[in-house]
Amino acid sequence: MVVLRNVLLTLGVASTAIAGNSNGEKLKTCLKYALTDSGRVAFAGDPLYQVADVKRYNLNIPVTPAAVTFPTSSHQVAAIVKCAADNRYHVQAKSGGHSYANYCLGGTDGAVVVDLKNLQQFSMDNTNWHATIGGGTLLGDVTQRLHDAGGRAMSHGTCPQFGAALDHIVGAEVVLANSSIVHASESENQDVFWAIKGAASGFGIVTEFTVRTEPEPGTAVKYEYTLKIGSTQERASLFKQWQAYISDPQLTRKLASTLTLLEDTLIITGTFFGTEEEYEALDIGGQFPGANGTAIVFQDWLGLVGDWAEEAALELGGGVASNFYSKSTAWTPKNIMSNETIDSLFDYIDTADKGTLIWFLLFDFQGGYTNDIPTDATAYAHRDVLLWLQSYSINLLGSVSQTQIDFLDQVNKLITPDDHPYAAYPGYVDPLMSNGAEAYWGSNLARLQRIKGDIDPDNVFRNPQSPMPALR
Numbered sequence: 105m106v107v108l109r110n111v112l113l114t115l116g117v118a119s120t121a122i123a124g125n126s127n128g129e130k131l132k133t134c135l136k137y138a139l140t141d142s143g144r145v146a147f148a149g150d151p152l153y154q155v156a157d158v159k160r161y162n163l164n165i166p167v168t169p170a171a172v173t174f175p176t177s178s179h180q181v182a183a184i185v186k187c188a189a190d191n192r193y194h195v196q197a198k199s200g201g202h203s204y205a206n207y208c209l210g211g212t213d214g215a216v217v218v219d220l221k222n223l224q225q226f227s228m229d230n231t232n233w234h235a236t237i238g239g240g241t242l243l244g245d246v247t248q249r250l251h252d253a254g255g256r257a258m259s260h261g262t263c264p265q266f267g268a269a270l271d272h273i274v275g276a277e278v279v280l281a282n283s284s285i286v287h288a289s290e291s292e293n294q295d296v297f298w299a300i301k302g303a304a305s306g307f308g309i310v311t312e313f314t315v316r317t318e319p320e321p322g323t324a325v326k327y328e329y330t331l332k333i334g335s336t337q338e339r340a341s342l343f344k345q346w347q348a349y350i351s352d353p354q355l356t357r358k359l360a361s362t363l364t365l366l367e368d369t370l371i372i373t374g375t376f377f378g379t380e381e382e383y384e385a386l387d388i389g390g391q392f393p394g395a396n397g398t399a400i401v402f403q404d405w406l407g408l409v410g411d412w413a414e415e416a417a418l419e420l421g422g423g424v425a426s427n428f429y430s431k432s433t434a435w436t437p438k439n440i441m442s443n444e445t446i447d448s449l450f451d452y453i454d455t456a457d458k459g460t461l462i463w464f465l466l467f468d469f470q471g472g473y474t475n476d477i478p479t480d481a482t483a484y485a486h487r488d489v490l491l492w493l494q495s496y497s498i499n500l501l502g503s504v505s506q507t508q509i510d511f512l513d514q515v516n517k518l519i520t521p522d523d524h525p526y527a528a529y530p531g532y533v534d535p536l537m538s539n540g541a542e543a544y545w546g547s548n549l550a551r552l553q554r555i556k557g558d559i560d561p562d563n564v565f566r567n568p569q570s571p572m573p574a575l576r
């Protein structure tokens with residue numbers, strides 16, 4: 105059912121550029137030539153194509169790219185983009201592969217995937233602590249390399265103290281749809297620079313990032329408060345206390361916090377970027393009476409990140425590929441859930457047929473620095489968001505059922521504020537969403553469509569939810 109809806113939806117938004125492509129052989133010849141000296145290319149139909157080259161993260165979404173390429177330089181990336189554009193194929197970059205729904209383009213032709221894993225260059229400018237990082241570097245490796253280059257660090261996702269990862273970018277080398285390689289920053293190709301900070305997948309391929317860095321955080325405290333079982337009222341009440349706590353505009357920017365709801369359990373976790381004494385003075389335990397708390401003090405940054413990584417690997421079926429469905433929604437400080445809405449959420453959770461025991465709702469606090477930046481300063485539009493929900497429902501054995509989908513959809517319906525346009529986190533491509541581009545880019549969508557019309561009018565870079573070019 106999901107599969108079918110997904111394919112229909114994808115076909116529904118299929119662009120004008122590609123329909124029933126008969127250029128398959130030309131594409132193959134061109135890509136093989138582009139990657140003669142080094143790198144590699146695999147084609148749909150090759151042995152082990154799905155497991156070795158495509159490597160889907162969400163098995164519930166069918167993904168059959170026409171080719172997966174592994175270039176070793178920005179010149180090869182440019183040559184690949186040219187092969188694809190000349191033969192009317194869409195292109196999508198791939199780095200970590202967590203945005204699982206990106207390459208599921210309609211029809212039998214699929215897209216050309218540019219897997220950037222070989223782009224691993226790294227250098228540090230010790231005069232201004234700007235680091236230059238190859239576009240295929242995973243976050244764990246970025247962390248290690250910044251550490252080795254002088255004890256530096258940057259945000260992972262969002263961080264109340266230092267802002268989002270994208271707020272660290274000061275420059276980028278980008279391959280555009282016409283296969284030119286340009287540099288983008290505040291002073292060159294400003295439109296490209298603006299668009300890639302939050303919407304890169306529809307505008308080009310970043311082969312190299314230049315980022316500002318911070319001194320590594322020193323001591324940090326990782327805390328965890330758990331309420332096991334608990335009555336519907338007890339859990340709802342703890343949720344209200346947490347929401348009130350993180351909505352306080354005076355909340356210290358040293359605190360990150362997430363509330364996770366799972367079957368029978370509520371967990372409040374996060375990291376405090378400061379000393380144990382400062383942490384104790386906050387008296388977090390006193391804020392969440394009734395929950396069992398633990399706190400671990402980390403003296404070094406790499407130890408803390410290692411611990412985060414372990415935790416992340418435990419999410420979603422132990423880090424292995426699985427079938428799942430996921431949705432997001434958001435609140436600003438002005439429209440956070442009322443006590444009545446929170447009560448109805450917990451009532452619903454305790455009575456609904458969820459179709460599985462493996463589901464979780466992650467409420468993620470996005471306050472602080474990320475909110476300081478004006479909405480139109482970068483393509484990332486959700487600067488006013490205080491709290492994100494990201495929900496998951498997993499099936500380890502086969503396709504996600506309609507009951508699982510209905511459960512998460514109903515949760516979203518119950519709690520999404522209706523006095524604000526629906527906001528979705530752009531880091532999660534959700535092919536079942538009907539107004540994806542609006543939900544991802546909100547008031548920045550019109551400018552994105554104009555830039556798209558200027559630099560990629562044929563929609564070479566396309567995923568199921570990327571902005572369409574404005575007509576000229």
Ligand SMILES: Cc1cc2nc3c(=O)[nH]c(=O)nc-3n(C[C@H](O)[C@H](O)[C@H](O)COP(=O)(O)OP(=O)(O)OC[C@H]3O[C@@H](n4cnc5c(N)ncnc54)[C@H](O)[C@@H]3O)c2cc1C
Pocket residue numbers: 196197198199200201202203204206220239240260261262304305308309310311419420530531532567
């Ligand atoms: C379990 C899980 C937990 C998560 N937790 C968090 C979190 O705590 N905070 C948070 O902020 N996000 C979180 N995310 C979201 C995650 O950050 C986004 O999905 C992110 O886009 C993944 O990047 P990737 O490189 O792994 O994915 P990919 O699928 O490789 O890429 C993501 C998108 O960017 C495009 N792209 C990739 N590289 C480039 C490039 N160099 N140039 C241009 N376009 C490119 C791809 O085409 C694709 O559209 C989580 C996701 C999952 C699955």
Ligand SMILES: *[C@@H]1O[C@H](CO)[C@@H](O)[C@H](O)[C@H]1NC(C)=O
Pocket residue numbers: 330331332394395396
């Ligand atoms: C706290 O931990 C104890 C011991 O593990 C357990 O018996 C109790 O149920 C827990 N309480 C809560 C609120 O989770």
Ligand SMILES: *[C@@H]1O[C@H](CO)[C@@H](O)[C@H](O)[C@H]1NC(C)=O
Pocket residue numbers: 341344345443
């Ligand atoms: C909501 O509930 C919390 C915790 O029970 C309480 O402190 C607060 O006053 C309530 N808010 C309103 C508006 O009633």
Ligand SMILES: *[C@@H]1O[C@H](CO)[C@@H](O)[C@H](O)[C@H]1NC(C)=O
Pocket residue numbers: 280282284558559
């Ligand atoms: C490629 O596109 C960019 C952005 O539109 C433009 O500035 C550049 O001149 C183009 N290059 C070529 C060779 O057409």
